[in-house]
Amino acid sequence: MYDKFNLNNGVRVVTEKIPHVKSVSIGVWIEAGSRYENSNNNGTSHFIEHMLFKGTEKRTAKQIAESIDNIGGQLNAFTSKECTCFYAKVLDNHLPIAIDVLSDMLLNSKFDEEEIKKEQSVVVEEINMYDDSPEDVAHDLLSKTIFDGNSLALPILGDVNTVKNLTRKDIIDFFNMHYIPGNTVISIAGNFDMVETRKLLEESFGNWHVNGSTPSIDLPPKLTQRLKYKSKDTEQLHLCLGLEGVSQGSDELYSLLVLNNVFGGSMSSRLFQRVREERGLVYSIFSYPSSYKNVGIFTIYAGLNPNQLLNVTELILEDINDIKDVYLSKDEIYRSKEQLKGNYILGLESTSSRMTSLGKSELLLGKINSPREILEKIDKVSLEGVKEVTDRVFNFDKLNIAYVGKIKNKKSTNEKIRDICFK
Incomplete structure (x- = not known):
C-alpha cells in the first residue's frame, strides 16, 4: 500500500x-x-x-x-x-x-x-x-x-x-x-x-527552506547518423551501436522491453545465441534501453576481437533487419512478457528495489505505478505494439556508432563501417 x-x-x-x-x-x-x-x-x-x-x-x-x-x-x-x-x-x-x-x-x-x-x-x-x-x-x-x-x-x-x-x-x-x-x-x-x-x-x-526553482533541461537532442572512434591500447575492441529509444513515462517502453528481451536482453536472445553461441565471435553481446525525460536510446554492445569488427557489425544489422522483416512471433512475445513479469516480481522482494522504484518514479515522472498496474501494462503489450516500436527504434537513419580499441587503419575501418551502416 x-x-x-x-x-x-x-x-x-x-x-x-x-x-x-x-x-x-x-x-x-x-x-x-x-x-x-x-x-x-x-x-x-x-x-x-x-x-x-x-x-x-x-x-x-x-x-x-x-x-x-x-x-x-x-x-x-x-x-x-x-x-x-x-x-x-x-x-x-x-x-x-x-x-x-x-x-x-x-x-x-x-x-x-x-x-x-x-x-x-x-x-x-x-x-x-x-x-x-x-x-x-x-x-x-x-x-x-x-x-x-x-x-x-x-x-x-x-x-x-x-x-x-x-x-x-x-x-x-x-x-x-x-x-x-x-x-x-x-x-x-x-x-x-x-x-x-x-x-x-x-x-x-521540515525546517529546510531554500529559495529557488526547479531547473529546466535542454530540449531533446535531434538524433542523426554519427560515428566516433577512440584509440585505446586494448586486446579487445568494444563496440556500441545506439538508436532512438523511448522516453520516460511512455507505455511504449513495455513494448520495447519485450522486443529487447528477444533481440539482445538475455542469454537466450537472438544476438547472444547467434553471434556468441553459434559463431563464437564475441565474448559479450547484449542490448538495453535507456529512458530519460523527453528522449530515450536503445544500445547494442559487443566486446570482440578487432579483426571481427566488420563481421559482427554486419551480423547485428542482419538480426535487426530480420526482426524488421518478419517481426516477433506471438510465442516469442508471450515468453518475453513472462520473463519480464518474473524478473519484476523477484525484484519486489527487496526493500531497496521498492524504495528505488518509488523515489525515481515520483521524482522524474511525478507518479507511481503499483506492481499490479505495471504487470497489467506488460500483459497489455500486443503484437501490433511491438511492431510499431520495432519500426520506430530500428531506424538506421538514427543509427550511431562508437567503438574503443586498437585499430590498425582508422580511416579505412571507419569508411567500411559507414558503408555497412549508413547506406
Whole structure:
C-alpha cells in the first residue's frame, strides 16, 4: 500500500509499508545530475555526492560512516544523468538513526576547503579508474556521439580538468540551486510506523527552506547518423551501436522491453545465441534501453576481437533487419512478457528495489505505478505494439556508432563501417 504526502516545506514523501519484513530502506532523491550541467561545471553533481559524506556540523566523515555501520546497516549514494540519490538500508527499529544521518548530510554538510581538495584527488582517481575500463569508455563515447551538442552527452563523473578546477563557491552555488525542497523526494519502503516516521521526517527535513526553482533541461537532442572512434591500447575492441529509444513515462517502453528481451536482453536472445553461441565471435553481446525525460536510446554492445569488427557489425544489422522483416512471433512475445513479469516480481522482494522504484518514479515522472498496474501494462503489450516500436527504434537513419580499441587503419575501418551502416 502506497502513501504519498508533502512535508510543510514541499518535500515530497512516498512510502510503502511492508509489514512482513524486518528491514527498511530510505532514499533522498534530488533532481540533479550531469544533464543539468555544462562543459564548465561538468561533474559537480557527482562531486557533491562525495562531499556530503565528508563531514557535517555535528559529525565527522568517520562518524557518518560509523553511525550506520554500528547498527549493521548500509549507507551509500549514486549519481546519474538526471538525479542523485542518498540511501540507507537498516533494521526496522533503526529507521530514526537513518533519517537523522541522511538529513544531517543533506542539510548540514560543511564543504570544508581541505576536504574539497582531498576529494578532488579521489574523484580524479575514480575518473582514471573509469578510463581504464574500455567497456565503460565505449558507453560514454556513445553518449557523446548520439547526444552530440546536448547536456546528455556529458559524462556523469566529469573530466579531470573540470573536477580539478571546481571551487568551493562553484560547489555551493550548484548545491543551492538544485538541492531545494521542491526538487527533492524521500522514499521509504519496508517495515515502519507511519505516524512516527512522518513526525521524524517533519522534524528532520521540515525546517529546510531554500529559495529557488526547479531547473529546466535542454530540449531533446535531434538524433542523426554519427560515428566516433577512440584509440585505446586494448586486446579487445568494444563496440556500441545506439538508436532512438523511448522516453520516460511512455507505455511504449513495455513494448520495447519485450522486443529487447528477444533481440539482445538475455542469454537466450537472438544476438547472444547467434553471434556468441553459434559463431563464437564475441565474448559479450547484449542490448538495453535507456529512458530519460523527453528522449530515450536503445544500445547494442559487443566486446570482440578487432579483426571481427566488420563481421559482427554486419551480423547485428542482419538480426535487426530480420526482426524488421518478419517481426516477433506471438510465442516469442508471450515468453518475453513472462520473463519480464518474473524478473519484476523477484525484484519486489527487496526493500531497496521498492524504495528505488518509488523515489525515481515520483521524482522524474511525478507518479507511481503499483506492481499490479505495471504487470497489467506488460500483459497489455500486443503484437501490433511491438511492431510499431520495432519500426520506430530500428531506424538506421538514427543509427550511431562508437567503438574503443586498437585499430590498425582508422580511416579505412571507419569508411567500411559507414558503408555497412549508413547506406
